[in-house]
Amino acid sequence: MKINILLSLMILFIVPIFAAPPGAFDLISPDQEILNSDNVLFSWESSIDPEAGPVTYTVWISDNCSDYTKAFSTVDTYGSALIQENSEYWWYVSAEDQDLEKTDSDSISWFGVNEVEEDPEAFNLIFPIGNIQIEKENPELTWQHSHDNDPWDTVTYTVFLSTSSGMDTYVSYIAGETNSYSLGVLKEDMSYYWQVIASDTALNTRASAIENFKTFSFELFSPLSFSKVDTLNVTFSWDRAHSADTPTYEIRIREVSAADLYVMQNVGSDTQFVKPFGTDNDNSLFEWQVYAYDPERGTTRISRYSSQTFSVDIANENPYPFSLFSPSDSAILETLHPELVWNPSQDPDPWDGVSYTLHLLPDSGGEITVSPIFSNFYTLTEVENFHSYTWYITATDSGGLHSDSLEQFCFRITAPVAERELLTLSPNPMKKAGEMRISAICGDCVLKIFDSSGNLILEKDVSGKNEATINIDLASGIYFLYVEYADGEGLIRRFGVY
Numbered sequence: 001m002k003i004n005i006l007l008s009l010m011i012l013f014i015v016p017i018f019a020a021p022p023g024a025f026d027l028i029s030p031d032q033e034i035l036n037s038d039n040v041l042f043s044w045e046s047s048i049d050p051e052a053g054p055v056t057y058t059v060w061i062s063d064n065c066s067d068y069t070k071a072f073s074t075v076d077t078y079g080s081a082l083i084q085e086n087s088e089y090w091w092y093v094s095a096e097d098q099d100l101e102k103t104d105s106d107s108i109s110w111f112g113v114n115e116v117e118e119d120p121e122a123f124n125l126i127f128p129i130g131n132i133q134i135e136k137e138n139p140e141l142t143w144q145h146s147h148d149n150d151p152w153d154t155v156t157y158t159v160f161l162s163t164s165s166g167m168d169t170y171v172s173y174i175a176g177e178t179n180s181y182s183l184g185v186l187k188e189d190m191s192y193y194w195q196v197i198a199s200d201t202a203l204n205t206r207a208s209a210i211e212n213f214k215t216f217s218f219e220l221f222s223p224l225s226f227s228k229v230d231t232l233n234v235t236f237s238w239d240r241a242h243s244a245d246t247p248t249y250e251i252r253i254r255e256v257s258a259a260d261l262y263v264m265q266n267v268g269s270d271t272q273f274v275k276p277f278g279t280d281n282d283n284s285l286f287e288w289q290v291y292a293y294d295p296e297r298g299t300t301r302i303s304r305y306s307s308q309t310f311s312v313d314i315a316n317e318n319p320y321p322f323s324l325f326s327p328s329d330s331a332i333l334e335t336l337h338p339e340l341v342w343n344p345s346q347d348p349d350p351w352d353g354v355s356y357t358l359h360l361l362p363d364s365g366g367e368i369t370v371s372p373i374f375s376n377f378y379t380l381t382e383v384e385n386f387h388s389y390t391w392y393i394t395a396t397d398s399g400g401l402h403s404d405s406l407e408q409f410c411f412r413i414t415a416p417v418a419e420r421e422l423l424t425l426s427p428n429p430m431k432k433a434g435e436m437r438i439s440a441i442c443g444d445c446v447l448k449i450f451d452s453s454g455n456l457i458l459e460k461d462v463s464g465k466n467e468a469t470i471n472i473d474l475a476s477g478i479y480f481l482y483v484e485y486a487d488g489e490g491l492i493r494r495f496g497v498y
């Protein structure tokens with residue numbers, strides 16, 4: 001009996017705990033659609049509470065599909081400032097019974113609000129515009145995207161191309177949703193006008209401004225721009241200016257460096273012309289262009305490039321001779337870093353450049369060379385005090401031909417020697433392995449490093465220098481740098497290694 005009472009009490013408590021939540025239900029409308037009113041009627045199926053109690057509903061709404069706002073309760077229509085024109089929303093409904101248990105609708109749905117259809121917004125053409133000249137082959141037209149405010153409205157583009165500024169006759173191309181279109185091969189030397197029309201899903205349109213560009217004229221074939229011609233009989237050739245007509249051509253040639261005027265030559269309807277140049281034209285630069293006169297069309301057209309440059313250069317030649325400049329011959333220099341300067345060497349061949357090699361001959365014998373040098377000066381770091389040097393320069397062109405400077409100069413280094421008492425070493429203390437810099441060395445001398453027990457660790461002859469750098473690799477401790485001069489005197493400096 002006691003057990004039955006206990007069970008009854010347990011059931012009394014358990015029943016509310018296991019009360020079932022409201023039954024499943026789903027949304028009805030709006031359901032994945034664009035509404036043309038901002039007064040939105042929400043509706044959904046009823047949810048049945050298993051305990052037959054009352055059910056209340058809450059509508060949750062979001063404009064980003066993640067942050068939901070509690071919209072309202074217990075009623076099933078809604079018109080609100082929450083709902084904005086040109087916006088998209090996600091929504092669901094939560095049902096709640098008297099036991100505060102909840103069931104969400106089976107799905108989340110979405111809708112858009114578009115009470116007013118709007119045109120695509122204004123946009124600009126990007127390229128080619130402003131009457132610029134472009135290649136006739138497959139130019140790509142580009143423009144800004146046009147934005148459309150209406151939700152889920154798609155903008156597509158149509159390109160209109162015309163050879164008249166008023167776009168009286170035109171060809172149109174469907175570009176789809178991309179903001180570019182590649183044209184095929186256009187006519188050369190022609191002005192084109194173009195415009196793009198943006199259309200939205202409801203066929204509302206927005207037209208761009210009209211822009212224009214021009215295609216290049218006929219091509220010059222040979223000699224190509226910046227080419228080298230190795231004959232005095234130069235063959236000029238070019239493309240036909242018109243495929244259908246037979247214009248007459250006039251070739252214009254001038255020497256660049258002489259700043260001459262163009263010499264004109266009528267060549268009839270040929271698209272080729274051979275001109276004999278004189279030997280005095282070797283190593284010269286020329287520019288040329290072709291004019292096409294078309295009596296049937298009444299037009300005059302200039303070849304694609306306003307001018308095309310080439311060189312007549314029969315053979316490679318050595319750089320011209322050149323002079324040394326400074327220091328003057330037999331100079332006495334009070335520096336260990338003298339700057340050598342020479343006059344630049346010219347090369348007779350057009351577009352041929354030179355580099356230099358320095359030859360330095362010490363009085364102690366041998367030869368030091370520095371190469372390549374791309375300027376006409378060089379600062380020496382290779383000389384020692386109290387020595388004499390002879391130097392000259394070789395100029396070498398791109399083909400390997402070379403010329404020496406007209407002179408060989410000589411100089412002697414007598415840099416002032418440092419005061420012995422100013423001898424310093426750094427860093428101090430220094431790390432176990434690294435560079436030690438010793439300044440104000442005086443004349444001919446030998447550096448010696450001793451450890452604290454007096455053992456000789458390192459010896460180096462630094463004669464003729466005012467400063468020295470030595471690499472050391474020492475154990476931690478105290479050391480002594482001893483500088484022994486040629487006259488038998490010496491200076492000692494203490495340093496630490498950590």
Ligand SMILES: [Ca+2]
Pocket residue numbers: 085086114115116117118149150151
């Ligand atoms: Ca709209």
Ligand SMILES: [Ca+2]
Pocket residue numbers: 117118119120148149150153200201202204
């Ligand atoms: Ca629209």
Ligand SMILES: [Ca+2]
Pocket residue numbers: 282283313314315316317348349
């Ligand atoms: Ca030459």
Ligand SMILES: [Ca+2]
Pocket residue numbers: 316317318319347348349352397398399401
């Ligand atoms: Ca040369």
